Amino acid sequence: MIRSRRTGLLLDALGLAVAVAIAFPVFWMASTALKPTGDILSATPQVLPWPLTLEHFRTAVTRPLFGDYLRNSLVVVSTAVVLSVLVASLAALAVARMRWRGRRAYVLLILLAQTAPLEALLIPAFLVLRDVGLLDRLPALVATYFIVTLPFTIWTLRGFVAGIPVELEEAAMTDGCTRVGAFRRVVFPLLAPGLVATSIFAFITAWNEFVFALVLMQDERHYTLPVWLSTFRTAFGTDWGGTMAASTLFTLPVLVFFLLVQRRLVTGLSAGAVKG
Amino acid sequence: MWHRHLIPALTIAALLLAGCGGQEAAEEGATTEGAASEAAAPEPSALTVWYMTGSLPDDVAADLKADFEAANEGATVDYQVQQWDSIGEKLTTALAGDEPPDVLEIGNTQVAQYAASGGLADLTASVEEFDNSDTWLPGLAEPGIWEDKTYGIPFYAGDRTVIYRTDIFEEAGLEPPTSFDELLALGEPLRAAGVMPMYLPGQSWYTLASLIWDEGGELAVDDGGAWTGALSTPESQAGIARYKEMFDALSGAPADTDEATPQQFEVMAQGDVAMMIGLPWELSGAVDANPELDGNLGVFVLPSRDAGEPAPPFVGGSNLSVPLGSDTPDLATEFIKLVASTDYQTRLAEAGAIPNASALAPAAEGNPVLETAIQAAEVGRATPVDPAWASVETAPNPLKDLLTQVLQDTPIPEAAAAADELIAERMGS
């Protein structure tokens, strides 16, 4: 992207200002988590937490069953995300790269699947799972999160695959690659940003889901992290410090995941600049 | 090419299966009843007990478990502490599932709907075997009865009193009021002393209920099978008018918030508030948030119009029930007997809860906050005992909207009529 020096600096400044504005509520959450309880609600808002306290974080992780919740969330969500991205990639390839009878109907199916009202399906899903005896089993949650994220992932990946000129693959193959090799060396790097965006979406969606996890699971040892988040609303008022500490911790895995993969998103087309 | 038809065929097959699943569920009928009646008490057996967070202090829960397991050989108690978030959905699906828990705690405003649903076991036959069952608090016992059968056993109660700053009162030379007018008269001197007389959020409908009941009005009445809102009666309107009077005279809180947003005890902990209407734990919460308040907080009952009497407080609390699908109903009943026993009720009182029977009131001796709460609870009332009442409380709550409207100067008759209509609608569906 071409830019002059001066506009460049202005844009950079704007970018930073916007980043600060967007991150402010998140900052507020984290700073509340570090404030002593008495300072959380005050007539003169305290922007910076001082004195700092880690007691809320301590309370948050020493909650009973925290380890179970964390483990369940990690297992369920990563399985669902991996499944979703895998299945969606296959479908995206078929839709974007091949012509076949029924493709139109399939596309319509995917689009219509997006309109499905998730919240309203809580009771029907409960009934279905009860019929097949899968209530209170973690795979039921994996299946739920998988299907919730699948349509979006398919459609987005299709868009990305379609955006990659097939000549690039063909050129790679004339240069001696196998089809799979061409895919790996040419298509996959270009697909990476799309995979990143969709997997973050899938991760966040599944990671935050509360009601299905609460209702479809019965034994408390099968609950996930969002339920943990709700335990700070006790019979004796809500522990705001605890809630904010828990929420901050809750946000961290997503952040870590993003930091690990953001190079893919940000560098984009640098890999193997194939001249057309 | 047959594979062309594969996908449509699979889809149709799946949909057909869906239809079949529906039929099977329908044909099952009330098999849960059969399961419960033929359950012998197997040994060893696990008793799954669900109680709400905060209902049982940890040591009481531990002792209950130890005592129960000692008295019932082979039984083990598995506690599952429930959270408040989405508890309605949780209870509903638990009762409809294949393996419901054995003991449930249900709030007294919710128990009627579950009793009427056919999901709870009929405990009428065992009522006499519970300690103090003849002096159970009506506010707890009545909601547990549906069509003359008992489905819920009183667990514990709580009600609101006025929590006040004894040090501020002392400095201003004021005494706790004994009548409603005296309470209103506190506004001026307290403001002169530089504090907010009372932090009363506009949407405190529990307080509104107290005032309505004090005037002889009702929230809703059963008109021969159909419930209608009763807020438009002269008595109820008088109660609403008094609420507005109190708010205007005393409160510095916003007219459109309730007592949880922000938490009122946290506001009180800021230090410039002289009174608030709250539950005993809110008092300790305020002290936790601001240790300087320790020793400077006291309580008095919200006074009635008539001097020397308390206004009927809103009595909240919980009941204990046994799901119909429990595989150990007898054991479950035994457990509830233990929780409702004089011994354990006394322990709950020591922890600050109102015990389930008026005969146990002496257990509060030495705890002035609790004594005051119990004194008020004697004339306490609960919401209409009907399964449909729960949907009135589902947000948006018409009573809260009524209050905000009135406090923002909508004429009372108009606002009351609108609220009545909504109540009738919700209770009728």
Added chain:
Amino acid sequence: MATGQPVATAPAGVPGPSAAAAPLPPGRRAGLRLPRRGWLPYLLVAPSVLAIAVLLGWPLVRDVMISFQQLGLAEFIQRRTVWVGFANYHDVLTDRFFWTVVARTAAFTVVNVTATLVIGMGLALLLQAVRRAVRVTLSVALVLAWAVPPITATVVFQWLFDTQFGVVNWVLTALGGDYADHSWFASGLSTFGVITLLVVWQAIPLVALTLYAATTSVSDELYEAAAIDGAGGWRRFTSVTWPSIRPMVLLLTFLSVIWDAKVFTQVYGIRQGGPNRETVTLSLYAYQQGIGSRDFGTAAAVSVLMVLLLVTVLAGYLRLMVRSVEEAQ
């Protein structure tokens, strides 16, 4: 059904020169050794079709069935099936408040979607235009906003806009405005303002990052060529950037309409539909009439109506998108 023909005539690809590639060296098959080529696409989509049919279709069919039943707490727990025909639909469609809510939800959706897409697109372009360090910072800020649990975000916004203790009032008063104890939740419109801010804040990251990802697939050379041809910033946008992100914008609009029409947590969390039911949207209505009242038949009916409404509104979009798939090849 093609049978192992050279890749050059493969049907996939984007608009551009096709079938111009050199033939493969002898002995090189066009693909992995699979049974007849015709199998492949069906094999690839089979998992997703199966998943959607079973995991989505089955509960959906059940949902529609329930909408024709009276399924209250009693029927649900006792596992009774009581058919009542269109009674649930009748109750909902004859409720005047329902139609108010529909109109209100439509307006709310339009505002939210527009804001999300416009700002999101702006941010995507900004991400493209800034240097690497700033880009990473901005992306991290966006991901943080996206990752905060909606319920926590709702609480934080409530605090920020609190009447007595909120930062917003404090800052505005400090800047000289008369905002001490200003209630942001006194009117439906103002409350919606806060809700929109909250929803859009968490919706922008997906749009910004996905559109930015789409722009990365446009090679720099195209921009250079445009610059050489003398095209200014706006022209570069319309002729180079826009065509590559247009399909994604279309998709995101489609999805945003669906998601914003159905948003629940934030609307419920802020004021539970108040003041005076002025911020009750369709999802809150469904909740109050349905799950909240333990009337699952009505809840199902409302959800079916919602889907029908959405599909009707989006029919045009649906056609466009199905066609765009065809055109792409």
